[in-house]
Amino acid sequence: xxxxxxxxxxxxxxxxxxxxxxxxxxxxxxxxxxxxxxxxxxxxxxxxxxxxxxxxxxxxxxxxxxxxxxxxxxxxxxxxxxxxxxxxxxxxxxxxxxxxxxxxxxxxxxxxxxxxxxxxxxxxxxxxxxxxxxxxxxxxxxxxxxxxxxxxxxxxxxxxxxxxxxxxxxxxxxxxxxxxxxxxxxxxxxxxxxxxxxxxxxxxxxxxxxxxxxxxxxxxxxxxxxxxxxxxxxxxxxxxxxxxxxxxxxxxxxxxxxxxxxxxxxxxxxxxxxxxxxxxxxxxxxxxxxxxxxxxxxxxxxxxxxxxxxxxxxxxxxxxxxxxxxxxxxxxxxxxxxxxxxxxxxxxxxxxxxxxxxxxxxxxxxxxxxxxxxxxxxxxxxxxxxxxxxxxxxxxxxxxxxxxxxxxxxxxxxxxxxxx
Amino acid sequence: xxxxxxxxxxxxxxxxxxxxxxxxxxxxxxxxxxxxxxxxxxxxxxxxxxxxxxxxxxxxxxxxxxxxxxxxxxxxxxxxxxxxxxxxxxxxxxxxxxxxxxxxxxxxxxxxxxxxxxxxxxxxxxxxxxxxxxxxxxxxxxxxxxxxxxxxxxxxxxxxxxxxxxxxxxxxxxxxxxxxxxxxxxxxxxxxxxxxxxxxxxxxxxxxxxxxxxxxxxxxxxxxxxxxxxxxxxxxxxxxxxxxxxxxxxxxxxxxxxxxxxxxxxxxxxxxxxxxxxxxxxxxxxxxxxxxxxxxxxxxxxxxxxxxxxxxxxxxxxxxxxxxxxxxxxxxxxxxxxxxxxxxxxxxxxxxxxxxxxxxxxxxxxxxxxxxxxxxxxxxxxxxxxxxxxxxxxxxxxxxxxxxxxxxxxxxxxxxxxxx
Numbered sequence: 024x025x026x027x028x029x030x031x032x033x034x035x036x037x038x039x040x041x042x043x044x045x046x047x048x049x050x051x052x053x054x055x056x057x058x059x060x061x062x063x064x065x066x067x068x069x070x071x072x073x074x075x076x077x078x079x080x081x082x083x084x085x086x087x088x089x090x091x092x093x094x095x096x097x098x099x100x101x102x103x104x105x106x107x108x109x110x111x112x113x114x115x116x117x118x119x120x121x122x123x124x125x126x127x128x129x130x131x132x133x134x135x136x137x138x139x140x141x142x143x144x145x146x147x148x149x150x151x152x153x154x155x156x157x158x159x160x161x162x163x164x165x166x167x168x169x170x171x172x173x174x175x176x177x178x179x180x181x182x183x184x185x186x187x188x189x190x191x192x193x194x195x196x197x198x199x200x201x202x203x204x205x206x207x208x209x210x211x212x213x214x215x216x217x218x219x220x221x222x223x224x225x226x227x228x229x230x231x232x233x234x235x236x237x238x239x240x241x242x243x244x245x246x247x248x249x250x251x252x253x254x255x256x257x258x259x260x261x262x263x264x265x266x267x268x269x270x271x272x273x274x275x276x277x278x279x280x281x282x283x284x285x286x287x288x289x290x291x292x293x294x295x296x297x298x299x300x301x302x303x304x305x306x307x308x309x310x311x312x313x314x315x316x317x318x319x320x321x322x323x324x325x326x327x328x329x330x331x332x333x334x335x336x337x338x339x340x341x342x343x344x345x346x347x348x349x350x351x352x353x354x355x356x357x358x359x360x361x362x363x364x365x366x367x368x369x370x371x372x373x374x375x376x377x378x379x380x381x382x383x384x385x386x387x388x389x390x391x392x393x394x395x396x397x398x399x400x401x402x403x404x405x406x407x408x409x410x411x412x413x414x415x416x417x418x419x420x421x422x423x424x425x426x427x428x429x430x431x432x433x434x435x436x437x438x439x440x441x442x443x
Numbered sequence: 444x445x446x447x448x449x450x451x452x453x454x455x456x457x458x459x460x461x462x463x464x465x466x467x468x469x470x471x472x473x474x475x476x477x478x479x480x481x482x483x484x485x486x487x488x489x490x491x492x493x494x495x496x497x498x499x500x501x502x503x504x505x506x507x508x509x510x511x512x513x514x515x516x517x518x519x520x521x522x523x524x525x526x527x528x529x530x531x532x533x534x535x536x537x538x539x540x541x542x543x544x545x546x547x548x549x550x551x552x553x554x555x556x557x558x559x560x561x562x563x564x565x566x567x568x569x570x571x572x573x574x575x576x577x578x579x580x581x582x583x584x585x586x587x588x589x590x591x592x593x594x595x596x597x598x599x600x601x602x603x604x605x606x607x608x609x610x611x612x613x614x615x616x617x618x619x620x621x622x623x624x625x626x627x628x629x630x631x632x633x634x635x636x637x638x639x640x641x642x643x644x645x646x647x648x649x650x651x652x653x654x655x656x657x658x659x660x661x662x663x664x665x666x667x668x669x670x671x672x673x674x675x676x677x678x679x680x681x682x683x684x685x686x687x688x689x690x691x692x693x694x695x696x697x698x699x700x701x702x703x704x705x706x707x708x709x710x711x712x713x714x715x716x717x718x719x720x721x722x723x724x725x726x727x728x729x730x731x732x733x734x735x736x737x738x739x740x741x742x743x744x745x746x747x748x749x750x751x752x753x754x755x756x757x758x759x760x761x762x763x764x765x766x767x768x769x770x771x772x773x774x775x776x777x778x779x780x781x782x783x784x785x786x787x788x789x790x791x792x793x794x795x796x797x798x799x800x801x802x803x804x805x806x807x808x809x810x811x812x813x814x815x816x817x818x819x820x821x822x823x824x825x826x827x828x829x830x831x832x833x834x835x836x837x838x839x840x841x842x843x844x845x846x847x848x849x850x851x852x853x854x855x856x857x858x859x860x861x862x863x
Binding site: 053060061299368395 | 447450454455456457459460462463465466468469470471472473479480481482483484485486488495496520653654664668692719721724725726727728729730731732733734738739741742743744745746747748749750753756780786787788800801802834835838845862
């Protein structure tokens with residue numbers, strides 16, 4: 024089944040918003056085994072929209088539109104598709120009733136212009152919209168199915184979950200399914216990773232193997248096609264096993280997991296707590312950990328110590344260290360981790376100090392970062408990183424490396440060092 | 444000048460990445476007065492890419508491609524455009540030299556496949572790429588200009604800044620310019636804001652007025668077209684003035700400013716410092732402030748106090764308060780702000796405590812948040828928020844409200860309260 028996506032709205036062409044819907048829908052369609060061949064964005068303009076609809080229905084079996092279902096004269100998607108497919112629009116009484124209820128709840132009568140939102144394709148399938156005034160609607164004609172969905176994300180995503188996915192499953196001509204498994208790596212660069220599994224990548228077919236590097240992490244996406252989910256999973260399993268045998272020590276998680284989520288889970292399983300002392304990452308590491316629901320069980324607290332005074336007063340870094348090796352040093356990283364462990368009363372403490380940029384500091388270059396890992400009744404370890412990129416990238420990479428060091432400690436007692 | 448954008452890459456059609464380049468380029472082209480009529484994404488597939496190139500060059504004056512300039516057989520953009528426009532590709536010696544230098548720096552010789560990155564359109568304009576191996580290139584033929592740019596954002600954006608914008612300025616047929624001015628509001632909702640300037644919005648023409656709500660903020664974009672930048676600015680000025688007269692008290696900044704940037708600037712101008720005590724925002728507020736380059740001059744430090752013990756030991760919150768009103772209370776917000784001010788030795792201290800969710804806590808509902816603002820030799824103020832949305836949204840809104848409260852204090856001594 025050949026599909027394409029059309030996003031309608033002049034705001035897209037002005038760059039006022041980014042089209043995220045096409046990526047969302049593409050991912051969903053790929054899971055359903057439906058190939059997507061084109062994305063198009065077009066403005067709220069009758070002539071150009073009509074040109075796009077004509078092209079789309081001539082080359083694809085399924086066209087999914089987002090946007091242009093509002094009540095104004097600029098909202099033209101339904102009207103244009105009706106014209107191109109030559110299907111009349113007729114009033115859909117349940118949708119009209121919803122409109123009337125929505126407005127009467129606010130003490131208003133329905134403005135005449137809004138009634139056009141209750142017009143639906145004759146013979147179409149209507150998807151109710153509990154979050155707005157524009158229902159979704161699908162219509163099949165001459166072997167082509169057009170699906171029209173509202174543009175606001177708070178309306179589109181719930182509608183897709185509730186109605187559209189199962190509708191698309193019902194119209195799929197065959198039942199080929201596509202299953203993806205994502206392996207998440209840290210501590211190894213993309214080129215090294217790809218080198219080590221070169222033979223698998225070279226001979227890939229089903230599953231395909233797609234590497235992607237992002238913010239210091241690398242992912243491998245294995246995607247298999249088969250008649251059933253079970254068969255697809257069975258096709259992926261041996262390839263995944265080969266990858267794990269070769270580079271499994273760098274895998275920290277799968278699918279939608281993140282370093283912070285895996286770390287919080289590992290700490291909870293071992294019933295241990297962590298605290299933080301952050302200088303150059305300025306709160307990012309705290310925020311990453313606390314963004315995980317349930318982190319309160321394992322996270323004691325953190326100190327963001329931007330100034331020397333706070334490093335001294337809140338974390339007991341000695342004036343000698345700050346005057347000697349300086350705030351960006353192995354010694355300070357160690358003292359910060361020790362101070363956080365003692366002051367915040369946790370089982371582990373992580374520290375970060377470095378130069379995030381944009382300017383060098385203490386005569387030290389941008390990207391030089393020291394990490395500390397303190398542990399009750401154990402010697403404190405320190406790590407030195409040379410990171411590159413913008414201030415934001417350096418902060419993210421340093422924070423992820425800190426998460427990874429503790430995760431490795433929890434997993435096998437010692438961090439791997441390749442990425443450092 | 445009619446322009447369209449084509450993003451090339453199968454990863455777009457699989458939904459593995461979101462196409463942000465089209466929004467970026469659209470915004471830039473709109474500033475240059477060039478109208479963008481279509482965005483298309485297509486995969487690394489010769490036949491379908493050729494179909495898209497043929498359509499694009501037949502209906503537009505300018506087509507900008509992103510992606511597909513890599514060294515592999517899958518990278519087809521240049522080859523396809525060369526075929527459709529019937530322009531030969533010839534070796535470009537300076538690009539070949541750059542390739543040789545890049546590889547020899549890593550002790551390697553250039554792989555034969557990479558040399559295709561040094562092939563350029565005969566008679567084209569080459570844009571050097573200091574951040575990768577794929578230069579950009581532009582070619583005009585029969586009244587159509589094709590511009591090919593690399594896909595990685597770290598290569599595309601610097602290249603656009605350094606070369607592409609000025610190239611596009613040079614090929615624009617006339618000199619109509621488009622100027623935008625963004626006004627940034629906090630403390631007023633979108634619907635209230637729009638209501639208060641209803642007459643201006645109703646009668647908009649040149650400039651246009653576009654409201655946009657995002658994460659608790661609202662922006663108004665005023666966009667004017669004229670023959671010169673000065674004329675466009677003169678068209679915007681009186682409309683901006685009318686808006687400021689009506690709702691100016693909610694404006695905190697313009698254009699690319701952010702609450703945290705404006706706050707850091709205001710603190711620096713008044714030579715004052717701030718410290719933080721965060722519970723439910725978990726480090727986000729620290730991170731927002733320290734993400735501003737130069738924040739070290741005004742930011743003393745912060746304590747992320749997730750547990751009651753840390754609230755007591757590091758910020759001197761009394762056990763009576765925690766046992767009585769609880770950790771999520773006006774009293775705790777006040778004690779946290781007082782503790783941060785005293786312990787971290789700053790001029791101001793902000794505190795945040797609340798229930799970010801997903802579960803209620805202490806029998807208190809998700810979204811209930813208390814903020815504290817302590818100030819040396821002044822009574823501490825507290826604020827109560829009822830926020831809605833996901834955990835992440837609640838954290839962002841609470842953090843922004845805290846920034847806003849201090850900003851208002853610095854501006855006029857007292858926070859406006861409408862959004863609280």
